[in-house]
Structures are given as structure tokens and as C-alpha cells.
Amino acid sequence: MRVYLDNNATTIVDPAVEEKMIPFFCQMYGNPNSLHQFGSETHPALKRAMDQLYSGINAKDNDDVIVTSCATESNNWVLKGIYFDKIKTGEKDHIITSSVEHPSITAACKFLETQGVRVTYLPVNSEGVVEIESLKEAIDDKTALVSIMWANNETGMIFPIKEMARIAHEKGALFHSDAVQAIGKIAVDVQDTGVDFLSFSAHKFHGPKGVGGLYIKDSIPLTSLLHGGEHMGGRRSGTLNVPGIVAMGEAMELAVKYLEYEYKEVTRLRNKLEDALLEIEDVFVVGKREHRVPNTILASIKGVEGEAMLWDLNRYGIAASTGSACASEELESNPVMEAIGADADLSHTALRLSLSRFTTEKEIDYAIIHIKEAVKRLRAISSTYSYAPKNHKSGL
Numbered sequence: 324m325r326v327y328l329d330n331n332a333t334t335i336v337d338p339a340v341e342e343k344m345i346p347f348f349c350q351m352y353g354n355p356n357s358l359h360q361f362g363s364e365t366h367p368a369l370k371r372a373m374d375q376l377y378s379g380i381n382a383k384d385n386d387d388v389i390v391t392s393c394a395t396e397s398n399n400w401v402l403k404g405i406y407f408d409k410i411k412t413g414e415k416d417h418i419i420t421s422s423v424e425h426p427s428i429t430a431a432c433k434f435l436e437t438q439g440v441r442v443t444y445l446p447v448n449s450e451g452v453v454e455i456e457s458l459k460e461a462i463d464d465k466t467a468l469v470s471i472m473w474a475n476n477e478t479g480m481i482f483p484i485k486e487m488a489r490i491a492h493e494k495g496a497l498f499h500s501d502a503v504q505a506i507g508k509i510a511v512d513v514q515d516t517g518v519d520f521l522s523f524s525a526h527k528f529h530g531p532k533g534v535g536g537l538y539i540k541d542s543i544p545l546t547s548l549l550h551g552g553e554h555m556g557g558r559r560s561g562t563l564n565v566p567g568i569v570a571m572g573e574a575m576e577l578a579v580k581y582l583e584y585e586y587k588e589v590t591r592l593r594n595k596l597e598d599a600l601l602e603i604e605d606v607f608v609v610g611k612r613e614h615r616v617p618n619t620i621l622a623s624i625k626g627v628e629g630e631a632m633l634w635d636l637n638r639y640g641i642a643a644s645t646g647s648a649c650a651s652e653e654l655e656s657n658p659v660m661e662a663i664g665a666d667a668d669l670s671h672t673a674l675r676l677s678l679s680r681f682t683t684e685k686e687i688d689y690a691i692i693h694i695k696e697a698v699k700r701l702r703a704i705s706s707t708y709s710y711a712p713k714n715h716k717s718g719l
């Protein structure tokens with residue numbers, strides 16, 4: 324049996340999405356900008372996909388939704404665009420983000436620091452969430468942008484986006500949210516929250532890899548990263564990825580359609596798995612369930628090195644991670660665990676389990692059996708763990 328519990332790294336393409344995109348590889352393969360019918364026959368599908376994207380995040384007609392190659396590009400674009408538009412011009416000098424963002428935000432911010440930008444990395448509380456007060460303290464009249472993720476990729480914790488956007492606006496700053504781990508898991512409404520920019524990536528919600536998007540409220544000007552043939556209204560040049568766009572539109576529509584299922588069924592299965600984990604002695608899970616997206620568990624299993632656990636589970640066909648996929652080849656402690664103040668022992672024993680709407684009860688039952696067995700095996704050979712009458716089940 325193969326059980327995929329690494330859906331925060333990427334998801335299976337929904338067969339309904341695959342079916343929609345296939346004709347645009349070998350049948351309707353024209354360039355949408357060409358004047359002949361090979362080009363124009365792609366237009367209805369592209370129009371439908373863009374409508375699906377607008378409606379999925381509740382964007383207005385005068386907003387822009389620009390298709391990019393991934394969320395990494397979208398995140399870099401916002402940060403560097405703001406640098407060119409508001410900071411290099413001397414108008415502002417400051418960007419605020421959190422200490423638990425994805426590297427596509429933090430690495431871009433580190434780069435901007437080398438260009439003289441003042442960057443504040445807000446701390447998080449023991450649940451891994453930025454406190455509103457710390458944003459209020461850090462923001463000033465020179466803050467150009469506040470960039471805070473909608474939900475964390477490792478803990479699944481949901482951030483108070485609406486309130487943070489309001490605070491940013493009160494100080495004259497723009498607000499960006501990386502919603503990569505929110506779309507398809509919880510409702511994402513750009514009008515209700517008032518965000519100015521929003522990043523997403525199709526492969527996190529059962530679309531293909533290599534296509535993502537950036538929402539821009541009221542078509543706010545933002546210097547382009549890609550100059551060229553003036554595609555996407557001149558905002559992002561490059562021949563349109565027609566199969567990818569069609570697929571992302573369909574995936575977005577399905578993500579919204581299945582939200583109810585996500586809230587009920589995915590939550591139920593996640594809770595079943597989490598309850599089973601917490602039956603094991605010395606297991607700790609980051610963050611309250613009700614503050615998390617439905618699919619995610621970040622656990623620490625005392626005495627069980629995260630990587631050892633992954634290898635052991637992999638032998639039984641179970642895929643999990645120790646944290647974000649892009650950091651998984653480094654045998655370092657989990658940075659989000661460190662940010663919430665967990666000690667080195669907890670950080671090295673992190674295990675991220677992430678479900679999707681394709682996860683079945685049978686798979687969860689199978690995973691529970693093998694996780695419990697793996698813990699016994701690995702603790703038996705651990706030099707740091709000895710069974711003692713203590714229990715660290717509750718949160719930090």
C-alpha cells in the first residue's frame with residue numbers, strides 16, 4: 324500500500340483537472356496571441372479559467388489576477404516590485420514579514436536587505452502565529468509592505484489576515500499574503516480580508532506544477548519582473564501556459580466546491596490520526612486544531628529523529644516530511660519549531676503529516692499502525708530516549 328501524507332509539499336492532480344488540460348497539449352496547442360484559429364480557439368478555455376480564478380478568491384473585475392510560474396515567483400514579484408516602486412524611489416524604506424514564512428519570502432527579504440531595505444521579521448507565539456501587538460509595534464510611516472502568510476506550511480496554523488491587513492492600511496502600507504497553504508483548505512476571500520496582493524500555486528490544490536498566480540487589488544501598479552512581449556496586460560511577459568492556466572482554473576473551482584468536504588471529512592481523518600499520535604507517550608503537536616487548516620499536523624515524537632522516521636515509514640510506502648519539502652535534504656532542525664521556541668530536541672524530532680481530499684480512512688488506519696510500530700522500533704535503538712513515567716502530550 325502507498326499512502327501519501329505530504330500534501331503540503333504537493334498534491335495529486337485531480338483527474339478532472341487532468342482531463343481538462345490534456346487537449347491543450349496536442350490538439351489546441353496554438354499560441355493565444357497568434358491571429359489564426361489555432362491561437363483563437365484557446366480563448367474560450369482561457370476566459371473560463373480566468374473567471375474560475377477570479378471567482379475562487381472573490382476578486383472584482385477591476386482587480387488583476389496574473390498567472391505566474393509558481394508562488395515563489397509571485398512572492399518574489401511582490402517584494403521586488405514594491406522595492407522598485409516604493410523603496411528605491413525613497414518614498415519608504417521598510418518591509419515587515421514573519422519569522423515563519425516560506426523561503427520564497429524570507430530569502431527574497433534577505434536579498435532586499437543587501438539592497439539597503441529595512442526588514443522586520445516578526446516573532447511568533449508558542450502556536451507559531453504572529454501576535455497583532457507585535458505588528459502594531461513594528462509598523463511605522465516608512466513601512467511599504469507587510470507580507471504575512473495566510474496559513475503556515477509546516478504547522479497549518481491560520482494567521483489573522485483581515486486584522487493585519489487593516490493595521491497595515493491604517494499606517495499607509497500595502498498588505499500581501501502568501502495563501503499557498505490556504506487555498507483549497509479554508510475559504511480565501513480577498514474582498515472580505517482587504518488584502519492588496521495574494522500568492523498561490525496550483526500544485527498545492529490538485530492542479531499541476533509550474534503554474535501559480537498573483538492577485539493584485541484594484542490593479543495597483545507593480546513593476547514587472549519579466550519584461551518582454553507584454554503578455555498578461557504587460558504585467559508579466561512570456562507565452563501563456565495554456566494547459567497550466569486551464570488546469571489551475573479548474574483546480575480552483577474544485578477547491579471551492581470541496582471546501583465543505585475539507586472542513587468535515589479531511590478534518591475528521593486528520594483528527595483521527597492526531598488522536599492516535601497523541602496516544603503515544605511523549606508526543607507533542609504544534610497548535611490547537613481549531614486554529615489550523617483541516618489537513619495538517621506538525622508533531623514532535625520525543626527520541627525519534629525526524630529523518631529516521633521518514634525512512635522507516637517510507638519502507639511501508641508512507642510519505643511524510645519533517646517540514647517544508649525544500650528544506651528536507653538538510654539534516655537541520657525544523658526552523659518553524661525553532662521560531663516557536665521549541666528546544667533542539669523537539670525541533671529534530673519534527674514530523675509533518677498533511678492529508679488531502681484524496682486521503683482515505685483505510686490509508687489513515689494503515690498509517691496509524693505503522694507510525695506506532697516505527698516509534699517503538701526507533702525508540703528502542705535511540706540513545707537519547709528512555710521510557711519514563713512522564714507525558715508531554717499537551718502543547719508548549
Ligand code: C6P
Pocket residue numbers: 331332333393394395396425427472474475476477501503504524526535646647648649650
Ligand atoms: N511549500 C512545502 O513542502 P512553489 O514551490 O513556488 O510552488 O511554492 C512555494 C511555497 C510558497 N509558500 C508556501 C507557504 C509554501 O508552502 C510553498 C511550498 C512546500 O512546504 C515546498 S517547499
